[in-house]
Amino acid sequence: MVGGGQLARMTHEAGIPLGIRFKLLSDTPQDSAAQVVSDVVIGDYRDLATLRAFAQGCDVVTFDHEHVPAEHLRALEADGVVIRPGVEALLHAQDKGVMRERLWKAGVPCPRHRIVTDPEDVARFAEEEGDGDGYPVVLKTVRGGYDGKGVWVVRGAAEAAEPFRAGVPVLAEEMVDFARELAANVVRSPHGQAVAYPVVESIQVNGVCDTVIAPAPGLSEELSGQAQEMALKIAAELGVVGHLAVELFETRDGRLLVNELAMRPHNSGHWTQDGAVTSQFANHVRAVLDLPLGDPRPRAPWTVMTNVLGGDYPDMYAAYLHCMARDPALKIHMYGKDVKPGRKVGHVNTYGDDLADVRERGRHAADYLRGTITE
Amino acid sequence: MVGGGQLARMTHEAGIPLGIRFKLLSDTPQDSAAQVVSDVVIGDYRDLATLRAFAQGCDVVTFDHEHVPAEHLRALEADGVVIRPGVEALLHAQDKGVMRERLWKAGVPCPRHRIVTDPEDVARFAEEEGDGDGYPVVLKTVRGGYDGKGVWVVRGAAEAAEPFRAGVPVLAEEMVDFARELAANVVRSPHGQAVAYPVVESIQVNGVCDTVIAPAPGLSEELSGQAQEMALKIAAELGVVGHLAVELFETRDGRLLVNELAMRPHNSGHWTQDGAVTSQFANHVRAVLDLPLGDPRPRAPWTVMTNVLGGDYPDMYAAYLHCMARDPALKIHMYGKDVKPGRKVGHVNTYGDDLADVRERGRHAADYLRGTITE
Numbered sequence: 001m002v003g004g005g006q007l008a009r010m011t012h013e014a015g016i017p018l019g020i021r022f023k024l025l026s027d028t029p030q031d032s033a034a035q036v037v038s039d040v041v042i043g044d045y046r047d048l049a050t051l052r053a054f055a056q057g058c059d060v061v062t063f064d065h066e067h068v069p070a071e072h073l074r075a076l077e078a079d080g081v082v083i084r085p086g087v088e089a090l091l092h093a094q095d096k097g098v099m100r101e102r103l104w105k106a107g108v109p110c111p112r113h114r115i116v117t118d119p120e121d122v123a124r125f126a127e128e129e130g131d132g133d134g135y136p137v138v139l140k141t142v143r144g145g146y147d148g149k150g151v152w153v154v155r156g157a158a159e160a161a162e163p164f165r166a167g168v169p170v171l172a173e174e175m176v177d178f179a180r181e182l183a184a185n186v187v188r189s190p191h192g193q194a195v196a197y198p199v200v201e202s203i204q205v206n207g208v209c210d211t212v213i214a215p216a217p218g219l220s221e222e223l224s225g226q227a228q229e230m231a232l233k234i235a236a237e238l239g240v241v242g243h244l245a246v247e248l249f250e251t252r253d254g255r256l257l258v259n260e261l262a263m264r265p266h267n268s269g270h271w272t273q274d275g276a277v278t279s280q281f282a283n284h285v286r287a288v289l290d291l292p293l294g295d296p297r298p299r300a301p302w303t304v305m306t307n308v309l310g311g312d313y314p315d316m317y318a319a320y321l322h323c324m325a326r327d328p329a330l331k332i333h334m335y336g337k338d339v340k341p342g343r344k345v346g347h348v349n350t351y352g353d354d355l356a357d358v359r360e361r362g363r364h365a366a367d368y369l370r371g372t373i374t375e
Numbered sequence: 376m377v378g379g380g381q382l383a384r385m386t387h388e389a390g391i392p393l394g395i396r397f398k399l400l401s402d403t404p405q406d407s408a409a410q411v412v413s414d415v416v417i418g419d420y421r422d423l424a425t426l427r428a429f430a431q432g433c434d435v436v437t438f439d440h441e442h443v444p445a446e447h448l449r450a451l452e453a454d455g456v457v458i459r460p461g462v463e464a465l466l467h468a469q470d471k472g473v474m475r476e477r478l479w480k481a482g483v484p485c486p487r488h489r490i491v492t493d494p495e496d497v498a499r500f501a502e503e504e505g506d507g508d509g510y511p512v513v514l515k516t517v518r519g520g521y522d523g524k525g526v527w528v529v530r531g532a533a534e535a536a537e538p539f540r541a542g543v544p545v546l547a548e549e550m551v552d553f554a555r556e557l558a559a560n561v562v563r564s565p566h567g568q569a570v571a572y573p574v575v576e577s578i579q580v581n582g583v584c585d586t587v588i589a590p591a592p593g594l595s596e597e598l599s600g601q602a603q604e605m606a607l608k609i610a611a612e613l614g615v616v617g618h619l620a621v622e623l624f625e626t627r628d629g630r631l632l633v634n635e636l637a638m639r640p641h642n643s644g645h646w647t648q649d650g651a652v653t654s655q656f657a658n659h660v661r662a663v664l665d666l667p668l669g670d671p672r673p674r675a676p677w678t679v680m681t682n683v684l685g686g687d688y689p690d691m692y693a694a695y696l697h698c699m700a701r702d703p704a705l706k707i708h709m710y711g712k713d714v715k716p717g718r719k720v721g722h723v724n725t726y727g728d729d730l731a732d733v734r735e736r737g738r739h740a741a742d743y744l745r746g747t748i749t750e
Contacts, residue, residue, distance in 0.1 A: 009391065010391075010392075012391075012411070013388055013391045013392065016384065016385075016387075016388045016411050017385075017388070017648075017706070017707060017708040017709065018707060018709065019709030019710070019711050019721070021410065021711075022411070034413065035396065035413055036387070036391050036397070036412075036413055037411075037413055038409065038410055038411055038412055038413055038415065040413065195703075273392075277703075277704050278703070278704075286699070291695060291696065291699055292696060292699035292700035292703065293699075293703065294699070294703050294704070295703040295704040297704075299674065316394075320666060321666065321667060324661070324666055324667035324668075324669070325667035328570075328652075328653070328667065328668065328669050328670040329652050329653075329669070329670040329672075331392070332392060332393060333392040334392065334393065334394030335394070336394050336396075346394070
């Protein structure tokens with residue numbers, strides 16, 4: 001796996017029981033995954049020679065993030081390295097412009113959008129596509145964004161200069177009047193088997209995922225089926241191998257629009273570690289190795305994932321004592337990262353029959369671990 | 376953790392989500408746990424200097440097996456190393472003679488027993504303690520046995536020479552007329568918190584654990600409570616820290632007798648990985664670090680663990696394909712060991728509402744992975 005973040009860490013964890021020999025390419029020995037994996041190569045994923053040396057002896061190469069340059073992926077594929085998902089699929093997770101164009105052509109409902117060239121072009125987009133005065137408009141750099149970074153909401157051409165400064169193409173999108181955000185997680189293997197997890201509700205705070213509720217409360221069977229079918233269709237159309245997260249807007253008038261794609265295990269699927277028969281990480285491993293996929297069904301009526309962000313207390317030991325003693329059924333997943341304010345340093349999963357209780361337990365633990373509450 | 380076997384491998388796996396920095400002392404880099412752990416020291420656990428160097432920088436030292444010499448453990452404790460379970464407790468898992476004497480004094484029901492000096496003494500033991508002609512008698516070397524090794528069932532003094540050849544003291548025990556074998560698994564922390572898992576039935580084949588059923592079918596609440604209380608009492612009496620497995624005989628007349636003790640995660644607790652809210656491995660880690668313990672309750676009406684023994688086929692890839700495709704809910708746990716006939720190379724967990732079905736799924740997978748069946 002290329003990339004030493006928490007997704008690689010948890011993928012290794014899921015691969016251990018399957019007897020998988022996991023090899024990691026990590027920036028530093030302190031990276032989240034590098035702390036727990038035996039076979040670690042320290043190197044820069046932006047360097048083709050490093051990638052080539054790393055890929056030696058790997059049956060399959062897969063990814064913790066979308067940042068490996070496409071030209072390097074093509075070079076590795078030309079060398080005969082098995083890359084899953086393959087570069088043609090990955091392009092759609094690396095470049096929001098390519099993704100939008102492809103989904104639009106495939107008839108997948110998306111927000112109205114087009115590539116814009118400068119603030120004046122943003123004004124034209126607002127005029128053509130927006131309601132009322134056309135604003136707000138959402139601007140995104142097509143590459144490199146995550147957790148709200150690389151995304152701006154602008155209310156006029158005067159605010160639209162910033163996104164163009166990075167020198168990366170900018171995509172303008174209508175501001176969708178959504179009721180809530182959902183995510184449809186599916187896993188697809190090279191021989192075409194696919195499984196769909198229950199559709200979840202994803203609650204963002206300041207552009208960062210805060211809480212995921214599985215299944216999405218009150219979602220009609222019809223919309224749930226639509227979301228799963230949409231994700232399975234995208235996986236098949238794009239030739240995705242491994243885990244695919246499709247982030248969706250549920251509009252106030254009951255439609256689904258695709259927001260983002262991720263072709264790797266995803267924050268909206270972390271609940272599966274304790275809430276599904278087979279976790280997204282185990283199924284990602286099974287898919288990229290072309291093993292039959294595991295059962296994606298839920299193990300409890302409700303499972304809630306709550307992200308733990310870094311707070312003002314670098315030492316979490318006292319918080320551990322409190323959280324574990326208060327809730328012996330709490331499932332803690334920490335990433336081994338240094339605590340910095342606002343950084344995702346872990347998550348907690350809770351499950352049970354009573355959604356309000358399950359949410360409260362997760363909320364309390366996450367707030368306590370962050371230091372927001374100290375009762 | 377000292378020892379690179381599958382118990383260390385699975386303890387590391389369980390420590391990853393807790394953010395535990397796991398350090399391993401392993402005989403070779405190929406050992407089961409050494410394949411998956413980042414921080415591995417290769418060395419001999421029988422060498423005190425090696426142990427001392429390994430213990431540097433560890434908050435706590437715990438064990439994958441009972442074979443570290445007691446005098447080394449005492450030396451480490453004298454150095455100020457925190458060893459859990461401590462040497463005074465561990466002695467009872469290392470030496471069956473010490474264990475029997477201590478349990479007997481504490482009033483814990485055990486088979487009749489005493490240390491014997493030679494085959495003539497075995498004949499005297501049979502005469503004093505046995506029914507009828509006194510045979511069969513069970514002979515055990517007090518140290519070094521596992522999986523039926525170091526245990527003999529003899530039907531006369533003429534058969535009793537072999538156990539004395541190793542030069543290790545020999546314990547004679549009555550042959551218990553048991554209905555079945557049970558195991559009571561508990562975990563205890565330094566500050567005295569303890570949790571008890573449901574009592575399980577353990578089915579042995581040729582002296583090796585084959586199947587564990589959780590909970591033990593048809594076990595009365597009274598006997599189940601007795602078994603749990605007995606294990607909690609032993610843990611407290613002996614000052615055990617970490618996981619304690621108490622292997623029990625359920626006699627035909629409805630009594631419980633203690634067979635063996637193990638002070639570490641144990642084969643009879645592997646079902647907890649997929650069948651309990653908190654696995655034995657996670658709770659062992661929490662206990663030795665003096666963190667509050669996790670909920671030991673079951674997640675399904677029935678969970679069955681079936682051991683996978685090595686068979687005639689060293690390559691399990693084709694068997695993987697079959698087993699995963701046949702049963703998408705099967706939970707496979709492989710140890711990364713070379714396949715040798717009869718060697719424990721992994722286990723499978725199955726769970727559900729229908730015990731017969733849950734057992735059949737585990738049996739089929741284990742037989743298929745071994746190569747006993749190839750349909």
